[in-house]
Amino acid sequence: MTERILIINPNSTQEITDHMSAALEAFRFPGGPQLVCETLRSGPPGIETQAHVDAATANLIEWFEQVPERKRADAAVIGCFSDPGIVALRERLTMPIFGMGASSYLTAAALGDRFGVISVVSAAVRRHKRAIRALGLTDQLAGDLAIDLSVVELSNEDAAWKRLVAVGQKLRDDCGAAVVILGCAGMARYRSRLEQNLGVAVIEPTQAATGMALTAVLARRGAAAANRRAG
Amino acid sequence: MTERILIINPNSTQEITDHMSAALEAFRFPGGPQLVCETLRSGPPGIETQAHVDAATANLIEWFEQVPERKRADAAVIGCFSDPGIVALRERLTMPIFGMGASSYLTAAALGDRFGVISVVSAAVRRHKRAIRALGLTDQLAGDLAIDLSVVELSNEDAAWKRLVAVGQKLRDDCGAAVVILGCAGMARYRSRLEQNLGVAVIEPTQAATGMALTAVLARRGAAAANRRAG
Amino acid sequence: MTERILIINPNSTQEITDHMSAALEAFRFPGGPQLVCETLRSGPPGIETQAHVDAATANLIEWFEQVPERKRADAAVIGCFSDPGIVALRERLTMPIFGMGASSYLTAAALGDRFGVISVVSAAVRRHKRAIRALGLTDQLAGDLAIDLSVVELSNEDAAWKRLVAVGQKLRDDCGAAVVILGCAGMARYRSRLEQNLGVAVIEPTQAATGMALTAVLARRGAAAANRRAG
Amino acid sequence: MTERILIINPNSTQEITDHMSAALEAFRFPGGPQLVCETLRSGPPGIETQAHVDAATANLIEWFEQVPERKRADAAVIGCFSDPGIVALRERLTMPIFGMGASSYLTAAALGDRFGVISVVSAAVRRHKRAIRALGLTDQLAGDLAIDLSVVELSNEDAAWKRLVAVGQKLRDDCGAAVVILGCAGMARYRSRLEQNLGVAVIEPTQAATGMALTAVLARRGAAAANRRAG
């Protein structure tokens, strides 16, 4: 029977969920765990303030309670770079749960040296620094710079691309970043192009967190297979 | 065309490479990246001292030089918990390279709170602490305790299992570990059983590092697919 | 006109609000700021899980929105040691806002050396350690030990007292704590007795946070007075 | 009977003591603790060098010894941003003792995010950084910049104000400070104006430290009152 990994977008914008799902296309394979991307209809259109972050917890819990099957999934990814609800869900659910922010920072640290973060808005920088400090990775943070585009401008691919390149180059050249993190789930489609442009690894948070969830699920499957073989 | 991830055991003991390969069985899937587990014949039977760790670098570099195809792999995992040669290989190769130690510590941090490490021998504890300090994760280390069995005793599954359980329980109960890391590539077959016994997540380093490599490779594949779709 | 400091108990148990108000009796003086202790009727009976912590944010915001006058207070104290909603309220309100947890840790650090924390339940220890790490005070934490009494037992003053003394002495003697923090708003009535028993300073979180709020309010008043004098 | 809090200016300049006393005007209230601001006649005109800082200890101890009543005060504030003599006094006196520097840094941390410091002279910056590092708050320091005015220029309010604004704006805009600390006891009269100009909280050290002392004293008074009520 196939395992399920739930990737839960805590905002109500289906388009972002679709972006996430597209970013994970290569993570689906025959016989592999199902990657189910879901939208929290009860959430706000975007998780922009700390109030949104905190409110997501109740929405996420309620969402799990509504359909008992959900609590029997094999792993979950919280689809927001601010990792809303992650501690609360861990207290209630036994499946492993991954946040996009922490997974990205820690994957960057696994890739080597100091990393930079591209934030959507300046207001997020402070939140990121708190999270990075709590993980103990402050010394590895080369810099966190915002592209400071409105959500509308973000949807203008040309404008967004120009700012991503400018900020990415600044992180690489002025701050000494050897890895760059896209600080938001909605920029997946630029990952590869930006990596080629900058010549340093670029981490996309949906993939970073889901990769960790996939690893956790496959690790268990390996054990089951081994048990069967041994039996 | 299929990507390749090289998992390179820097010691010459084929049996350990076989254990690694078995631990990764579930990470292989139709159409997925090849997971090629290789043994460094030029290495010592085991990486036990810092001299072994340092010497592994030249062996690893030579191994990559011997067959040009190897340098064209898509990612590499260094199959030893001490992450030998990782900085040197990063200076010479463009593929992403993951170490088992760092990947395990960082995966544990992604899973939540404080983690414990089960070392094979006490002498390794100091080395682990240095690595954890360099990553900035000292505050998240609940404890690092050795089972202190000889390699021969390790091959006695009953004896090894008893020590693993005793040390794991101590890490969980006395040290407050919420996650336990198996501090050696050769204990994969106990992962699942130990996780069930302890009731906390247990991380196996071959899987932790290869999961990160798999994520890196699939992330790029996703981009290629997206480019094709867009084309 | 008199300033107002709101001390908001985010749980719905009026008795705890009454304890807080009693703990602040000496902080009220003729002509001084009003200390208004309020109970969030919409909250749970106790803030026990991270889900409670996160849910408190929306309750707190709603509470401020219900009566516009509230947003015009001069300072606010969030009446729970887990500091729920503190970042979110800071994003929305211009008044200074203090959390009981952070205020207690930082007041302990101001008093001198390493501090210990008496937690109500073991489950809270991990949460405290995260908060202390985020503040940068990990090296000053001598220890965090739980009395592990049920809420019912807590209301048995004899049982509670015995455990408080035992845990406090352990923090002082075995952990080297020079200051002890009561890790919960409901233990104010033991503060003085425990301080006398242990011979080290004991910090009560309602007082620590309200003291900081009082300071912030009086500082502004001082400026107003100076302006008047100068006028 | 009324408690006494001693605010001891370790330099011999009465005018600075007067400034401190003025800064505390609002902290005096009917029935409240006496706030007694004293000048150490034996001190130098200003605490400018580390030699002055260290020498203050003996002066402070002698001052307490001269009049036994002083040692029976309820709390003490050392009226200098370098916290001279604080550890030594704690070893000899049982009353709680607060330093202006540590109290300011810790109060800033209680208010939220990263803080900036306005130093009088560049030479002080290094001393501040040492103190902040010892407290564990280095990651929360946004910046420490000096106005670099002579004591004479400082007394020219226009010149001082211009530099304070310029440095404060730089801390806020270039360094990302969300709170600004006045790094000297003699700038109290600018606090309010600067707070309004910058739109971020501005902390004045006399008030920060005395507020903590007031809290400590009132906390004990609360206990006494509770004991009387219970009696």
Add this chain to the structure above:
Amino acid sequence: MTERILIINPNSTQEITDHMSAALEAFRFPGGPQLVCETLRSGPPGIETQAHVDAATANLIEWFEQVPERKRADAAVIGCFSDPGIVALRERLTMPIFGMGASSYLTAAALGDRFGVISVVSAAVRRHKRAIRALGLTDQLAGDLAIDLSVVELSNEDAAWKRLVAVGQKLRDDCGAAVVILGCAGMARYRSRLEQNLGVAVIEPTQAATGMALTAVLARRGAAAANRRAG
């Protein structure tokens, strides 16, 4: 012309100065810098409290002022493990100045891994921890344990030796110290014996600090010689 290194015992006990001088016997050589051990007659018999530490600054400054020649020495060592006056002297003198405490901690860190400290009295442990934290070496501190003997008992060599061995073994075996520091200038005569008994390096503070001073002086001499050769 021969350089001079001043080793200044800030307490008035000549016997301790004699011990220091004996500890440095091997650091004197024909043509080498003079090692002049001096006793501060104005100091207390022992530097035991923080008040003693702080008061030493003025004594040290006065001592340098009394004889102008002293200020022309080539380096100075402050002969007390608490490093009294070190910052103040650096502000006034241009020669390099070394403290016994900091030099010992940093020399231990240079020798490899985690170090333990043997304190004379428990009261000193807290002071050491502050100093180690300020240097950034907290993670390398394996433990700090006191022998807790009175000064009289200390002079009983048998009693002192027994406690030194017991505490040293505990640091090595229970705390994992790979290096042990004698936390007081008066224990030099046990260094070698203890090193042999414990089988780990034992650092004596007079030697650690004077060794650093000697290095600084010889480094300059080397330059002079090179200049002469080149000339």
Add this chain to the structure above:
Amino acid sequence: MTERILIINPNSTQEITDHMSAALEAFRFPGGPQLVCETLRSGPPGIETQAHVDAATANLIEWFEQVPERKRADAAVIGCFSDPGIVALRERLTMPIFGMGASSYLTAAALGDRFGVISVVSAAVRRHKRAIRALGLTDQLAGDLAIDLSVVELSNEDAAWKRLVAVGQKLRDDCGAAVVILGCAGMARYRSRLEQNLGVAVIEPTQAATGMALTAVLARRGAAAANRRAG
């Protein structure tokens, strides 16, 4: 009988060994330990990459094994700022072993405040930051800047000097370095001139590490002398 300190240049360039030996001229004295500077003929012309660093371990071990007398030396200094082989040698040899990098950083910390590093090439900066982080000294690093001259240009004394001064001044003025470290063993001949030019202490790594080795050797000699006297 005279002790021997081995200073082992792990690269094969005799000229650099000669520079080291010249830098140590003043550290040799009648009756003092022999300072034997050796060139590892098996090494590369320069230690430039991490592969070189790691490969040095085997060369160093082999060198010690070739002549048993070498293992009986009294201390060793690894003559390269990257401290190659230091952990491995410590596992195999009982003599104290010092690295030039760690010794320089720790000596700088002993001299007082924040230090700057002058690197030869930018690529080394990252390696230094890792080493400094592992030692816990990140907060004391004022900056690390490269002169970025080729080895050929380095041998042009005029060009090298100009860059050293420019980088040193930037470290002092813009970064606030109170001490400057020459980040390479080959710049000893500039130490004194640069110190005079900058007016801050300049540390040369050969001297820093050998000074620590000398201290360790003399400390033992002192004990022997004391034992003889006592006998």
